[in-house]
Amino acid sequence: MLNENNLRNIKSIFFSYENFCNLYQEKLLKNKIKKLFKKYLDLRSKHNSNKLRRNIYRNYVNNLRKFDKEFLSNSFTLLEKSLKNYYIQNHSYKFNKKIVFRYFIKNKKNIYKIPKIFFIVYFFYASCKLSISKKILKDFSKKKIIEKKKSFNNIFEDSFNEYFRKKIKYINKNYEILKKQNFNSGLYRFSWYLKR
Secondary structure, eight states: SSSSSHHHHHHHHHHHHHHHHHTTHHHHHHHHHHHHHHHHHHHHHHTTTOOOHHHHHHHHHHHHHHHHHHHHHHHHHHHHHHHOOOOOOOOEEOOOOOOHHHHHHHHTSSSOOOOOHHHHHHHHHHHHHSHHHHHHHHHHHHOOBBBOOGGGGSSSOOHHHHHHHHHHHHHHHHHHHHHTTTTTSSSSSOGGGGOO
């Protein structure tokens, strides 16, 4: 649907694309993203002047979806390769009330491939001794997902570990404030835990 919110959401996707490409130095993907973003700016300009036709917008969205499939495939491969020496067990994580992410060592058909880094970071959050960490841990089907010989502290550089710790502490502080005031939304991440 063509509206202001959807156009803003499309722009936010480009920030994720760009950050990933900067991190992994993916020039080919980056060039494709630049072209798509240039077209987005043109769409935005036409929308602002009430000259954007819906069929033009739909075609653009279809092209963006095709690129997104390519991006997902490439990003999954690169992310898995970066952690190829770390093995995690088959398990699931209840992302929110409606979505459950499953990790399989051997990918099964008709299941979205979620890179292991997602589960490792979320399990890192779950392993912290914080109020929200306990909630996150309960939504993992297993209480340990990584090999016994491996430590989460050895996976990422110290600066990354410190970043993750600061982030979950910030989220937890806000979670406790909002929960105490009986809010059921407004949390930066993991907002569904306010409703439980």
